[in-house]
Amino acid sequence: MSTSVNAVERAPGNWTPRALLRRLAGGDEVAHIVTLIFASAIIIITSLLVFQLWVNSGASRHAFGWHFLVTSVWDPVFEHFGALPFIYGTMVTSAISLIIALPLGLAAAIFLAELAPRNISDTISFLIDLLAAVPSVIYGLLGIFVVVPLMRTLIGPALKKVFGYLPIFSGPNYGVGFLTAGIVLAIMIVPYIISVSREVLLTVPRDQREAALALGATRWEATWQVVVPWARTGISGSVFLALARAIGETMAVTMVIGNDPKISASLFAPGYTIAAVIANEFTEATGKIYLSALIELGLVLFLITFILNGMARLLILATERAGGRTA
């Protein structure tokens, strides 16, 4: 890092006004202070966010305690609130989307970075970056008009025919539900995985590839056993970026998930996610407990993303160490 330069110039102890002025005139100090302020603003905003969520969810935390996390009733009339079906829905839809999007995205990225001719690769990458910028409500419409009918008439019945004995593919198939939401989310996050992973794969030094080829590896062996492991950290970064979008996605999910706060084994069943219920019910919520329960859901969502991000960091650290040992 470049702080070493600053450390030399900033001789400690010399705080006379003239020395201070001279250092400020140099520009480094100014840059240091300004960037420090901006950087600390992020921390302040985050802590304010958590503080607000914590304070405003007081009534609900008081009334339900830890039971909030394990109760599966959401009843605004009798003011009984539990987050479990929403936590479940958020986890299940994000997991489905990752299971679909990860192999798809990674394979596409490998093709674009390693195998495709440069001009084709650049054109396709440009289109993929465009896809990543499409607003989520558009994906929701795509879900309603394409994925839902396909699910009801084609994908659903086919899955039932082949895997119908599994509980996750049983029960009535309405077209909307966990699986549909997962598929729409997968379509949304695939561009992120492809775009970031491709960039990372392209940064792998050329001599790594050449060394593997020189040792007699085939082109695929060089890609899969040398280039991809080298880019592992960046690829996991792309996956967690995608996961964050999947967890927090509201509009596209609520349009296709069926919005029913129930925990069902079947992926065809309708469900609900945390982000969707907050967006749906906040504007018309009136009771004190009701409002504060919705805010507590926000706190839960924050915690989930926080924990998942922490786990991601640990995972990356662990794989980096393991990679270092074998290398």
Place this chain on the structure above:
Amino acid sequence: MKKTLVLFSLMLGFAYVAMAQGGTILLNAAGATFPYPIYSKWFSNYNQLHSNIQINYQSIGSGGGIRQLKAGTVDFGASDMPLNDELLSQFSYKILQFPTVLGAVVPTYNIPGVNTELKFTPKALSDIYLGKVTKWNDSEITSSNPGVSLPGNDIVVVHRSDGSGTTFVWTDYLSKVSPDWKSRVGSNTSVNWPVGLGGKGNEGVAGLVKQTPNSIGYVELIYAIQNNMGYGLVKNSSGKFVKASLATVTDAASGAAAKMRSDIRISITDASGAEAYPICSFTYLLIPETISDATKRDAIKGFLHWMLTSGQEQVEALNYARLPKAVVAIEMKQIGEIK
């Protein structure tokens, strides 16, 4: 240079004072989305008549409107649901509620091969939404629809997923006609639905119903009319199957007017009257009883008066049902209570 600056700032100061004295009265309001089209038409028409009164309305939802009014950021609020005693007790001052227009909610369905208008009894609707009636050829449905061949398919129930006045009216009606619904589910802008899929907004419910065979849902009458959707008839408390229309909705409200003298918040679902459509309700403006700023008070009073007279002539063009005369009379009296 200095002189011109002083002169300029003086001029600015004068201009500001002049604007404040002869200037416009700006009223801020927020709340329900259902009456937003007619409210924005009213506020803009009223501004054309009284160019010094400008009313700025944010359709952020009834709950949001109530919160903003409580926080004192708006001069008055709007809600699809009358404020109950618990909510009123959260205010530090008294709130007067003024019904403005009427809305209705209609059952809509998609059954392949059935193109006739179905008739629903209250028991059929509540049992379908409770998950007790699960097939279209259940005797509770077929008995009121002789001559229609209904399939034995499972009914797919669709409801609103977002909190809404529409859901409040629908569940308020089901609570009145079914004791079981009242004790198990109750009425609110969102409820704990026993069965069914949730669609976001009228368009979400309509879309799910249109796409899903053998489904039933509920939408606002205005939405059904504007989109040429078919909808079913509902049996009212006089035993007659009534199709929702602006006239049958206003009929339902006139039946309830007598009771509104003691409490203006009275619910008009399942109203008496031979032609009354049973699933409808008022939407309300929430006005503080005491308004300390005299110019604002007069402006609000003036608007309410205009809304109850000339304003009512404009509502049917936008497919809202107008207030019955008896209700207008009650509200005229209530305007006098604003101090």
